[in-house]
Amino acid sequence: MEPIRSFLRHKKAAVKYYEAECTKIDYEKKMIYINDESEIKGSTSATEVPFDMLVVGVGAENATFGIPGVREHGCFLKEVPDAQRIRKRIMDCVETATFKDQSPEEVKRLLHMVVVGGGPTGVEFAGELQDFFENDLRKWIPEISKNFHVTLVEALPNVLPMFSKNLIEYTEQTFKEETIDIRTKTMVKRVEETYIEAEYTDASGKKVLEKIPYGLLVWATGNALKPVVKDLMSQISAQKDSRRGLAVNEYLVVKGTENIWAVGDCAIANYAPTAQVAAQEGAFLARLFNQMAKTNEIETELAELSNVQEKASSKPVRDEAFGKIKDLQKRLRRVKNIGPFEYSHQGSLAYIGSEKAVADISWLTGNLATGGQLTYFFWRSAYLSMCFSTRNRILVIMDWAKTQVFGRDVSRE
Numbered sequence: 001m002e003p004i005r006s007f008l009r010h011k012k013a014a015v016k017y018y019e020a021e022c023t024k025i026d027y028e029k030k031m032i033y034i035n036d037e038s039e040i041k042g043s044t045s046a047t048e049v050p051f052d053m054l055v056v057g058v059g060a061e062n063a064t065f066g067i068p069g070v071r072e073h074g075c076f077l078k079e080v081p082d083a084q085r086i087r088k089r090i091m092d093c094v095e096t097a098t099f100k101d102q103s104p105e106e107v108k109r110l111l112h113m114v115v116v117g118g119g120p121t122g123v124e125f126a127g128e129l130q131d132f133f134e135n136d137l138r139k140w141i142p143e144i145s146k147n148f149h150v151t152l153v154e155a156l157p158n159v160l161p162m163f164s165k166n167l168i169e170y171t172e173q174t175f176k177e178e179t180i181d182i183r184t185k186t187m188v189k190r191v192e193e194t195y196i197e198a199e200y201t202d203a204s205g206k207k208v209l210e211k212i213p214y215g216l217l218v219w220a221t222g223n224a225l226k227p228v229v230k231d232l233m234s235q236i237s238a239q240k241d242s243r244r245g246l247a248v249n250e251y252l253v254v255k256g257t258e259n260i261w262a263v264g265d266c267a268i269a270n271y272a273p274t275a276q277v278a279a280q281e282g283a284f285l286a287r288l289f290n291q292m293a294k295t296n297e298i299e300t301e302l303a304e305l306s307n308v309q310e311k312a313s314s315k316p317v318r319d320e321a322f323g324k325i326k327d328l329q330k331r332l333r334r335v336k337n338i339g340p341f342e343y344s345h346q347g348s349l350a351y352i353g354s355e356k357a358v359a360d361i362s363w364l365t366g367n368l369a370t371g372g373q374l375t376y377f378f379w380r381s382a383y384l385s386m387c388f389s390t391r392n393r394i395l396v397i398m399d400w401a402k403t404q405v406f407g408r409d410v411s412r413e
């Protein structure tokens with residue numbers, strides 16, 4: 001994770017940063033309300049932050065479709081603490097499975113890792129988890145080898161629906177070789193502490209409800225609206241037909257407002273909710289705001305110059321001011337002429353385990369399904385290029401090198 005403090009340090013602008021959760025946005029009052037979610041609270045409990053202009057980029061929540069038991073028993077994979085919880089849970093399952101006198105059924109259950117959702121999140125996680133088992137767990141704790149098993153459950157007929165057909169087939173084939181089970185056309189209906197209930201259609205066309213025991217359940221079925229975004233939408237009449245997030249125009253202005261912009265997974269601009277879109281939207285807004293600041297500057301200067309021109313006593317002074325005004329007006333037209341946001345798709349990439357990745361890359365021949373060392377480097381360099389700072393890039397490379405030499409950490413905490 002990139003600490004926000006580390007990139008604010010080198011900015012000239014006076015940025016105030018509050019590490020807090022925004023609990024409500026009041027559109028009419030132009031006010032947001034924040035809450036310090038940390039354990040240590042200061043002596044004041046100021047919660048109001050007024051705004052003139054607001055950018056909302058709060059992301060999305062995990063979709064559960066109201067399926068009972070998901071929040072209580074499943075692990076999500078969106079924020080950093082989610083990943084830490086999953087890691088702890090994997091090791092807890094492994095250590096409990098090897099604990100004295102466990103029944104064979106219990107060992108099997110504990111070592112059954114179920115991932116629900118065959119989008120990129122579910123597929124990448126299933127691949128990484130199998131890698132963790134093959135490269136590390138199997139060596140350190142050989143007694144789990146026979147029973148450790150990863151299953152990916154997907155309601156649709158295939159995984160990775162956004163990729164082309166041959167890449168889907170390549171992924172399914174790779175998973176087969178990695179011994180990851182893919183259960184497509186299988187819809188999870190209920191989650192209990194030790195098993196899920198999933199519905200599938202059998203060969204005779206009959207719907208069957210099956211109980212699948214698990215030790216770890218990772219729930220990756222996509223995005224849902226955050227309450228703070230839902231509440232903001234309810235205050236703006238132009239948003240009443242929007243279901244998946246804040247509908248924005250081509251300048252990323254929230255429809256129905258003039259002073260609120262939205263970027264990333266909480267904004268609906270007809271693009272997939274991906275990091276690539278969010279990063280480009282952020283860069284566009286930064287350019288837009290810089291232009292707006294420049295426009296302001298030029299307009300103030302213009303007002304001053306026309307004052308000088310009006311009050312000028314001699315013709316040369318008047319002419320000089322007039323010349324400057326003409327130049328500034330030209331600059332103003334150029335600055336004001338900023339085009340709308342246009343997304344440039346660089347391609348889709350998903351890691352599928354055992355140093356293999358699938359990629360639909362628009363600027364190459366089309367799609368690419370590769371494995372081996374080259375893909376591994378391509379995949380890693382794509383991730384490195386997404387780090388914000390050199391500091392983070394170096395830290396990430398060092399982490400990878402450390403893992404290559406010593407393997408992944410297998411301690412429970």
Ligand code: NAD
Pocket residue numbers: 065067116117118119120121122124153154155156161162186187188189220221222223272273274275348349350351
């Ligand atoms: P997703 O919406 O892409 O996929 C969720 C899947 O879960 C769907 O295929 C859906 O059919 C399935 N599902 C839903 N309910 C189910 C149920 N009850 N039982 C079984 N299956 C069920 O979600 P995601 O994978 O979290 O991705 C979210 C967004 O983030 C996407 O836009 C994705 O492209 C992006 N993303 C991209 C990458 C990458 O490019 N490498 C990685 C992670 C996420």
